[in-house]
Amino acid sequence: MQLRPVPDPVRPGQESVWDYPRPPRVERVHKRAQIDFGGVRIADTDDVVRVLETSHPPVYYLPIVAFGDALTLGEGASFCEFKGGARYFDVHGGGGAVAVRAAWNYPHPMPGYEILDDRVAVYAGEMDRCILGGEVVEPQPGGFYGGWVTKDLAGPFKGVPGSMGW
Template sequence: MARPVPEPVRPGQQSVWDYPRPPRVERENRRVQIDLGGTRIVDTDDVVRVLETSHPPVYYLPIAAFGDALSRGQGASFCEYKGAARYFDVHGGGGVVAERAAWNYPAPLPGYETLHDRVAVYAGPMDAVILGGETVEPQPGGFYGGWVTKDLAGPFKGIPGSMGW
């Protein structure tokens, strides 16, 4: 499938089509807050993001920032760049559990060592994921874990017809 036509970039936006492949890890200067089950489970400014062509950024937070809100989940996956991933169930207030809603790379491949001891979270199952004061939208399609914000121009991997991108 041919690369889609990137959306116009408005002032203050970045195009995900300008992001690199292989992906790049960089420091993020915005605070992340995550709510689940009516409880704030994460509030941190220790954030890195992974940028990859056609994807909204995936944000990684320190495992320690989750306190007791994580437990090992079922399954695993593999990224050709970052390595083997394991999944976590995310625990919120009132006994709410979002199964397999977070993941990390316990032994990341060379170039991605920064991701060791960091966790990424799918925005969809959370009550709210807030990045720098903005409530994010989950990346389309449910498979990928990027966070869509107003400062991004797509189209984004995960929409119908994007499997071959």
């Protein structure tokens, strides 16, 4: 059994991902989110919610309509014990760019997560850039998780080598 790591020090203006709850909490965010892919902006909205879960950077969900025609239903599905069944989308950008299964949503979220209905999250590492409140975000380490790392977070973050048991 792997022990919980020692949380990084929290600097002024930061929050620790180790203070996030399990089961996860969903909350509205008062920041603009913008996503660029294939050299074009594919989403731009201030209607943003985030999911906070212990050891993870927040995952940001935007209204599906904010993506216009940049999403097509992709292959596969997954299941979260808290949020329910997820489906995946292929993301389309400028110049014919396609990122396969680079976005997901919960078409029928479980009780307590209804606000995620008709919202989509994207893997920041698959996009040209994701911007939150004017800050270009870093993708959550590891490639499997979809959190967005910003300067107002203290880790360490799930996804780094050796963190599977956190």
